[in-house]
Amino acid sequence: MSDDIFALLSVFCPMHVAVGAQGQITYCGASVEKLFAPTRLVGQQFDAAFHLIRPRGSQGLAGLRAAQGGGLQLELRQPRRTRLRGVAVAFGPGVVVNLGFGLSILDAVRDYTLSAADFARTDIAIELLYLVEAKSAAMAASRRLNLRLQGARLAAEEAAITDSLTGLANRRAMERVLERLVQARAPFAVMQVDLDHFKPVNDGLGHAAGDALLAHVVQVLGQETRQDDLAARVGGDEFVLLFAGIAERARLSQIAERIQRRFAQPFYWGDVACKISASIGITIAGGDARPAPVLLAEADAALYAAKHAGRAQHAFHLAPPAQ
Amino acid sequence: MGQEPARAKGGHNRIHGLINLAIQNFVMDSYGPQMWQAVAHAARLPDAEIEAMLRYDLTLTEAVLGAACTALNQTPDALLEDLGTYLVSHPNTEVLRRLLRFGGVNFLEFLHSLDELPGRAQLAVEDLDMPQLELVDLGHGEFRLNVRSPIAGFAPVMMGVLRAMADDYGALVLIAPVGRHGDGADIAITLLDSSFAAGRGFALAAGGAGGGG
Structure with a gap:
């Protein structure tokens, strides 16, 4: 039964982490594994890999289980200290935590060279990344229009404040x-x-x-x-x-x-x-x-x-x- | 814009500046600024520069395309297909290539994302004129893409885009026009090998360290 669930989770939630009764990681999705590569995540203590920022002061398996269903904020315990958000659900004597990037996604795709295959099929992360690029391209076009309009306005103003015969100010x-x-x-x-x-x-x-x-x-x-x-x-x-x-x-x-x-x-x-x-x-x-x-x-x-x-x-x- | 000139139907007589700008940049980048000057002059453009974020009369687009065909001694279909290829493969249009690559991790996925392409484009520029695209999977690597728009001429552009995107993904593909009917046109696509060549890189992070680009 639990193998079935993890097979399901590995497709649905490539960023999930299962924690056993001793607080050790027993299973995780391929994408979260990628964040720690080449270090293996399975077998490590959850607290050794992740720093739980919110809820404040909570720690370990007990902390995760107590925060069941609520929003978690975490940080990877590695040099990049990537911020993640998550949600925990008690599972048997342990807990399963599903993680996501939230606003750190733009940095994460660059830092970990993530590809579309690293996100769940239903995740709108790719659309978000697409939108960020498309919007900045559209903004650049708008900005060029604004600059040209501003240039035209300044030229008109210059003409209006200059005496046309002498070139002196008017x-x-x-x-x-x-x-x-x-x-x-x-x-x-x-x-x-x-x-x-x-x-x-x-x-x-x-x-x-x-x-x-x-x-x-x-x-x-x-x-x-x-x-x-x-x-x-x-x-x-x-x-x-x-x-x-x-x-x-x-x-x-x-x-x-x-x-x-x-x-x-x-x-x-x-x-x-x-x-x-x-x-x-x-x-x-x-x-x-x-x-x-x-x-x-x-x-x-x-x-x-x-x-x-x-x-x-x-x-x-x-x-x-x-x- | 196909064999018949671009023509608006159903009161659709304004066109987004980005489309005119694409034509301007295509002529400039492929044939030089002098050629664009000549085309703009022949088409009696009021300004030498197209403004990307304004809308223009469709007649202006028709005049520019007509002038470009005459100046370059090309048929409208050939010119528009070159324009489609340019939009994907020229270094100056890298932004657009990247946006198209978000459609899928390989050419097959990209083909299946085409139905969504107008929606994607309008996420970025909501009033951009885009054709309706519908992909029919005939099996055995055979596809048919229906391109439908009140503005004619999108089908040959899509042919150029498809060819260039196949190159970009490193896929071996045959692409041929099938026919026109009403305001639609069909393109036959035969996918012979989806990983024929290495293709060009693509990393999700723009200009990122991931080696894409």
């Missing part, structure tokens, strides 16, 4: 960076630059000359700002420069004067020397979190003051007294 991009600087509460400066004689060039020499002059301005602003600064074209002949980390008046004055010296040199359209100059208004944000619109209004007011003082001047917004 007002929207500038406002976004300014907002970030305000949020960061780090010292920085806002410089508003206005070309004094742009309109006469554009009107008198034509749009081509106006465009060439703009390209010249972009070049100058690019050369006079650092990588981390931002130069934006916010209007026809209006530019805003943001200087992260610079809050010293002296340094900002130097920068403004350098820009004005560059613009003081005439720009040639063919043989025609176009005289331009720049007026500059500056405000300094010292980490006091004045909101972006206030800073822009301050820079604009300083620019107005600079223009009022004459061509090619720069002026600072007068900081309100500290509170």
Whole structure:
């Protein structure tokens, strides 16, 4: 009778282990044997081969019999310490334990080179493994789609924040960076630059000359700002420069004067020397979190003051007294 | 897609991007990117790249297949059978070969798992268009596979898949088309020797140490 049962178990449950009255393993399925190969499992004490993790504190035959029908958690007593789950049923004076991999199955098929023949015919382990691979392939395809969509979105955004004529950032991009600087509460400066004689060039020499002059301005602003600064074209002949980390008046004055010296040199359209100059208004944000619109209004007011003082001047917004 | 061009019946006029992508990759990997450019241009594809996870109009698939047949000077059946072979045997489609190998430990088991293939495929991608497959065991190693789909052209693809899978398992097999009827087609399969050659390895663990691959 018991031989019949083990013949049946070896087909139905290739991961079963039968334990005799002395706690020794008397019979086991081929797949569980494979986990210990080349060591033979039959003849060993159950506790020598398996560490019973749950129920906690239970041990040996008595522990297994007491846990009859309930869920067991076990660990192989060998270097890989593979986790197994199981269920025990008292059988004669001993017990039969059926084991399974649970979530450790992905590691187990790799560690023990298990094949479909190692699982019961009705086990859905193979379908699970299949599903894991199929899903990761499908996810990879979805991820590629997402990446391409994201790439397209970034390209569209880049186009939307770049002034198409000059390649400088536009007002929207500038406002976004300014907002970030305000949020960061780090010292920085806002410089508003206005070309004094742009309109006469554009009107008198034509749009081509106006465009060439703009390209010249972009070049100058690019050369006079650092990588981390931002130069934006916010209007026809209006530019805003943001200087992260610079809050010293002296340094900002130097920068403004350098820009004005560059613009003081005439720009040639063919043989025609176009005289331009720049007026500059500056405000300094010292980490006091004045909101972006206030800073822009301050820079604009300083620019107005600079223009009022004459061509090619720069002026600072007068900081309100500290509170 | 067989002798007659792919045609939708019963309002079935959209097709999964994965199928179009399979055609694109087949042309690219077998004949080079320039050939794909030429096919995509001739078929007037709106984008040069097929998107795997979107659905497309079936007319687009028909146009691509037609353009590929013209460019490669092949009949639709021959092209689709090559596509089936490509899906199993090309290194770039290793994922698919592995998924098919989950069907059984030998070619015979694989044949018997074919009835389940559409269900398996839809476990992974639930809206993937798949034909209904029915295997009839005639005894003495003779089988008949009925391939049925509102979208024509799956039968020659399956012929290519079967040939390549037989190679993969190392089985010696004769495969021939038998005939078409309605939206179905029959394939005759004769299994001469299920372990004729060593075949390619397969371990359950993907990329595992088990020597499969």
